[in-house]
Amino acid sequence: MRVPTEAQIRAMTPEGRMTVRSRAAKLDSEIGRATVALIDSLDLPLSSGGMSLDDPIYREMQEIVWSARARQAALDAVRSGHPALAGVDPILQEIMGGRYGRTGQGTMNAGSLVAEVMRHAGYEKNGEGLLPETCIARMAAMWKPAKALR
Structure with missing residues (x-):
């Protein structure tokens, strides 16, 4: 397993990002920690739906x-x-x-x-x-x- 690129993370659906983040968070490895850190740093949604920013x-x-x-x-x-x-x-x-x-x-x-x-x-x-x-x-x-x- 390797750390995904920023482009790969951005191309994922919100649910896909959540799945990758959840799996990476369960790993006790540098790759897992780096993956979680990358996803968190991008501040992208981890699920669809909810409120819009102008709600x-x-x-x-x-x-x-x-x-x-x-x-x-x-x-x-x-x-x-x-x-x-x-x-x-x-x-x-x-x-x-x-x-x-x-x-x-x-x-x-x-x-x-x-x-x-x-x-x-x-x-x-x-x-x-x-x-x-x-x-x-x-x-x-x-x-x-x-x-x-x-």
Whole structure:
């Protein structure tokens, strides 16, 4: 097995990328880690459907996630050893009520938006972790300071 090229990853369907990423993540090898890192770095969808970027609910989530309050909550969660989304999910619930949930890939979109915030703040993915039962999302990315910032 070898690491796919960026062109190969981009040519895949979202579901195909998810399958390759899932299989690579199960490998305990440099090839597996490199494949996961490449797919994650491209920020391409891993499933079809869900909200469009101009969906009013997506735009509202985006505004909330990028707010100073949510950014601070994400950083506080990471400093406490939790996924960043653990700090943001309750804020989304509070502000959006029933408009935030698993339907339309709401929690997945929230995770993607939080990932943008964390990368912007100088963090890199560091595995996945469970969220508290009070969160709507169940799993999310863990984060650590990027190597260049350590």
